[in-house]
Structures are given as structure tokens and as C-alpha cells.
Amino acid sequence: MHYRTPRIVQPGSGRPLLWTLLVLLGLFAAGGYLWLQVGQNGGPDPERLQARIAADSARIKALEKERGQLLEQVAMLEQTSQIDRAAVQQVREQLAAFQQERSKMEEELTFLRSMVSTREDREAIRVQRLVIEKGGAEGRYRYRFTITRNMQNGGTASGWVFFAVDGTRGGKPAWLPLREITEEGTEKLKMKFRNFQDIEGEIQLPDDFKPLKVIIEVKPSNRKLPPVKQRFDWKVTG
Template sequence: MIDSRLIVRRERPLRSFLLALLVVNLLAAAGYMAYVSGRDTLAEEYTATRDERDGLRIDIHVLQQANTALRARAAVLERTEQIQRRAYGDVDEKLKLLQDEILALKEELAFYRGIAVTANKERALDVRSFEIKRDGDERAYRYRLVLTRVTKSDKVISGAVNLSVVGKQGGRQTTYSVIDLSNSSASELTYRLKYFQRLEGRITLPEGFVPQRVDVQVKAAQKGQAAIDKTFYWPTTG
């Protein structure tokens, strides 16, 4: 038999509304708490990041100041080193000049001593010495010829000097004039002296030429004076 009784349920709209409102409030509260928590976390992170940034800025400023100070010190040290190098260079140059001057004075003294020794032997003209030394370049040389005259006369004498470099080139005997080797515009070497005179110059030997000796001929312009001929062998260390 079928039960035909009806079940009647009463709706409670207020209860449902309150329940929904409660759920909404709970969700809102949870969202707000999450917002507040996130905001506080972000604020803390922002503060920490800002403090770190400010600290880095201070460190950068300190490092920049230190770098500027180091650059200034490096510039001072470099300038000091330049001054010292220049001073040392000046000292070396002055020392070299003094040494050259002392050497020249010693040679001058030896020269005058040589004249004093032969002062009792009157000689119209003589070749006192001849030197030739390498001058930097492999084939460049500097020569110096010293002419002397020991006499009671005060007259000045003059004349010409022929310097010839004799050697081997291509297996054959070859002779070059010093005038040609020095690229001088003068046609010959001349002298004019009362007691002594130095003749100096620079020559460049031709490629493949091996020097052996230098022939010196001194001719006087005055009549009655014979020419002087001397030979100087090429220095093995030059």
C-alpha cells in the first residue's frame, strides 16, 4: 500500500542569507589577512632592499674616494719617477761630459808634454797622431789627425792633407779618398796652424770594403817644405 502522505519543508531564507554572509565575511577576512601579511612582508623586503641599496651607495662612495686618492698618489709617484729619471739622465749626461772633458784634457796634457820633449828640436811640421774609431753604425768611423809644429817662428803655415783609406773590395786592392767617404762638399782637407791643429771628420765605408790602412800625406803651401807621408794601419778593434 502506498503511503500518500505529503512532506512539507519550510524554507528559511534568513538562515541561508546569514550563512552566505558569514562565508563571504570569512573569505574577506582571510583575503584581508593575506593582504596585510603580504603587505608587511613586502614592506620588510622593501626596507631591507632600501637599506642594502643605501649601504652599497655608501660603499661605492667610499671606494670612489679611495680610487681617487689612489689615482692621485699614482700620478704623484709617476711624476716623481719621471723627475728622478730626468735627474738621473742629466747626471749621467753631465758625468759623461765631464769624463770626455777629462779625457780631452789628458790628451791635451800628453800632447803638450810631447811638444815639451821635442822643444829643443825645431821641426817645421809633423804628423803628431792619427786615430780612427767606430762611430755607432757598423760602417761609420770618426777620424782625428793632429798636426804639430815646433818652431821659434810665429808665422802661420798652411797647406792640404790627403787621407786615403786602402783596403780590399771584391778581392782587389781599392783606395778611397776620405773626402769621397765623408760626402763632403770640400775638394780637399786643408790646414792652417801656428803650433798645432786637429782635423776631424766622419766617414762611411762602402759595402763589402775591408780597410787595411790609412795613407796620410801633408803638403805645405809654402815653398821649400817637403811633403810628409805617413801610413797608419787600420785598428783591429775598430
């Protein structure tokens, strides 16, 4: 029986306008990775984290308002020819980056909220943010996902994670466990964390296999934590 401990991944006249925007982007970059502060082996209590979530939500609204003002300034400057087209294009590119950072920040806030939820019907452990990317060879893929737990439960979660790909092979339904799609024949992945853990790895699919679903099953060693099994559509990014 083979198992692997996954690697834990712990994230001219136009000048004043550009500098203002760059400062805003810096604020977004800092806020977008707030989740790192909760850590995999510790972090703030739920009440403190809720306060940070509220503060960052308010900052998103404020920055969005500032973004609208900057767009108005760009339009005005274009009309009055106060800055050249190259400067306008540069500002527009920065605004696009601004929007991308805003989206990332909202995603991370959603991630944090799921960790401090007090809903009784919420799973104690969840699998989130599955990403699949093409590898360096045909049929080879990289995967990564995050396992989280509700901070209300406290303590350390440990156990095993099982990864499989469901699809068709030769026109017939097929199910490939991790041991059949990894070079080392890994059967399961080890987990041990307090708030969350990032897991990543590589798989090699057969040429005649068409993937449809990814199945991730978490089996905690603590009996108080129920096992979790989630299915995700096979979607390759990048």
C-alpha cells in the same frame, strides 16, 4: 772640387787620504793639458816651453813617489782594519784614475817635446795622435789627428791635408780618397796654424771594403816647408 775647413778642437778615517789623492789628481789634470797653452795661433817661445817641460817631468817623478807612499798606506790600513773595505776600494779606484792621468801627462809631454826639438833631421811638419772610432752606423767612423810643426821654424803654416784609406775590396787592393768616403765629397782639408791644429771628421766605408792603412798627406803652401806623407795602421778604438 770640394774642400772643407775642419773644425778645430782646442782636452771617516779614510777621508784625509782620499782628499790628498784628489788634490794630486787635480794637479795631474792641470799638467796633462799643458799643451793647450801653446795654442794654435800662438804660444810661448821654445826656451820657456822647455823649462815647463822640465818642471812637469820633475813633478811626474815626485807624484809617482807620492803614489807609492799612498799604496803603502792602503796596504797598512787594510792590515790594521783602520778603514773599512768600501773606503779601501774607493782609494784603489782613485789610484787607478791617478795612473791614467799620469799616462796622459806623459803623452802630452812627448807631444810638446816633438814641437821644440832642434834635431836637423826632424820633419818640419808631422801628423800625430791619429784616433779612429766607430760611428753611429755600420761602416761609419770618426777620425781625428793633430798636425804639428817644430816651433824652431816659427811663422804660420797653411796649406791642404789629404786623407785616404788603403785596403782591399773584393779581395783586390783598393785605395779610397776622402772624396769617395764622405757624404759631401770633400776632396781635401784646409789647414792654417802656428804650432798645431787638431782635425776631425767622419767617413763612410763601403760594406765590401776592408781597411788596412790610413794615409795622411800634408802639402804646405809655403815652399820652405816640405810636404809630408805618413801611413798609419788602421786601428779602431772604443
